Every structure is written in C-alpha cells, then in structure tokens.
Amino acid sequence: MRHHKGAPLRSDAQRNRERILEVALAELTAAGDTPLSAIAKKAGVGQGTFYRNFPHREALVLEVYRYEVQQVADCAAQLLCTRPPDQALREWMDRLAQYAMAKAGLADAMRRATSARGSLAGVGHGPVTEALTLLLRANEEAGTIRPGMTPDDFLLAIAGLWQIDPHGDWQPRARRLLDLVMDGLRAGAPGR
Numbered sequence: 001m002r003h004h005k006g007a008p009l010r011s012d013a014q015r016n017r018e019r020i021l022e023v024a025l026a027e028l029t030a031a032g033d034t035p036l037s038a039i040a041k042k043a044g045v046g047q048g049t050f051y052r053n054f055p056h057r058e059a060l061v062l063e064v065y066r067y068e069v070q071q072v073a074d075c076a077a078q079l080l081c082t083r084p085p086d087q088a089l090r091e092w093m094d095r096l097a098q099y100a101m102a103k104a105g106l107a108d109a110m111r112r113a114t115s116a117r118g119s120l121a122g123v124g125h126g127p128v129t130e131a132l133t134l135l136l137r138a139n140e141e142a143g144t145i146r147p148g149m150t151p152d153d154f155l156l157a158i159a160g161l162w163q164i165d166p167h168g169d170w171q172p173r174a175r176r177l178l179d180l181v182m183d184g185l186r187a188g189a190p191g192r
Helices: 011-030 036-043 047-053 057-082 085-102 104-114 121-142 151-157 159-163 170-186
Strands: none
Touching: 011 036, 011 047, 011 057, 036 047, 036 057, 057 085, 057 121, 085 121, 085 159, 085 170, 121 151, 151 159, 151 170, 159 170
C-alpha cells in the first residue's frame, strides 16, 4: 500500500520514513551517488519499506530537499518572534548561507535526480519566498529597509552566495557578502 499525501501514517511507518530521510540527508550530503540500498540498510529498513516511501531516487532526493528548505523557511517566523525585524532578517540570511554551504554535497544528488525530469526551481521556491515575504514585510513596516523590496530582488542580490566554495573558509566571505546586502537593504530606509 502506497502512502498518499494527506493520509496519516501509522506511528511506526512515520518513524521509518523520518529515519530514512535523516540517513538520506547525511549520506547524500556526503556523497550524491550513495546507493539507495546503503541508505535503506543504514536506516534499518527493508527494501520494501524503503521503496514504499520513496519509489525512486528522485522522490527521495526531492523530499530531503523539501524538508531542508522548509526548515530554513520556518526559522524566519521564529526569528521574528524573538528579534527586531532587521536583526531577524540578517540572522535568517546567515541560516540560509549555512544551509547552502552545508548542503553542497546534496547539490550533486539534486542535479542527478532532476537531470532527466526537470529542475528544482519550483520545489524550494514557495517556502523560501513565503519566509522572505514575511521578513521583508516586517522590515518595511518597521522602516528598517528600503520600501518595495521583493523576494525576487532579494534572491538576485544574494545570488553570489552560491558562487562561494563550500569546501574552503566560506564563513568570512559569506558574512561580508550578506553584510553588504543588508547595508544595501537599509540604505534609503525611512526609519534610519
């Protein structure tokens, strides 16, 4: 029996699915070509259980990607609850950079999984756009950034982040880039 979206899983089935995703994230981040059988074995599930949840590599890789992107997106609202809007935005930018650099190994798996069937553009765009909309709106209302910034403007401004080598000393470079973007967002802010 195949899992249908919206249908609740039994608790043991949910634990199996979560364990597969946890192991897949670690394994695919380390090596994008990790065999699915190795992931199933490390997750402690049989092949049948594995393939019921993820019938092919693309399904697994896309679900890992969706989950990770959602974690980054969800932290936007959490930051806004505990920090001023401009500080929340800047910390969220750091979280996005950490995700981008830590998941560089996953990028190869994502390219392979989607090379025959399309791209990942739509998979993560929704949650990230929603998080950015929330952060940008809060900052615009607080007068801490220039008015009229859109999520697309923001993503274009930070596009250089994906050009940084994740295997080197990326943190100082990412910090400088994101500070520059934040300074640009603050320029012309009515509250400054």
